[in-house]
């Protein structure tokens with residue numbers, strides 16, 4: 230039970246981080262239950278569920294992915310909640326986030342029990358920035374299978390799921 234947190238910074242575009250994160254979850258039994266975009270399109274919040282199985286203790290990951298155009302850096306905060314377990318069970322989500330970090334080319338740090346106030350402040354700042362002309366997001370990711378789709382599509386071309394607005 231409980232929550233743990235991890236914080237990462239990546240010198241990568243928002244689109245690339247989103248793209249690679251969606252592929253990662255599609256390959257690691259993570260179902261993206263929702264994707265919420267900030268009004269200025271600079272922050273995406275993904276909620277990912279891994280159901281209880283041989284591979285998972287029933288983990289929910291909340292990944293906040295925010296792009297700061299001032300330094301061309303994408304910041305990610307990860308909050309993990311376990312539906313049961315509290316000791317050894319943390320090794321599973323720790324391993325999953327470690328693989329995600331390695332695939333994205335960043336340092337796979339240990340998940341912590343504490344929230345990083347500097348990240349909360351930074352995401353607030355990004356949230357309040359005006360929309361940026363340079364940020365590319367002509368695509369939309371399927372919340373079910375994670376495949377890229379053209380923004381104008383109503384349904385996913387891969388699996389037929391209705392795409393969000």
Ligand SMILES: [Zn+2]
Nearest residue numbers: 371374385388
């Ligand atoms: Zn799909």
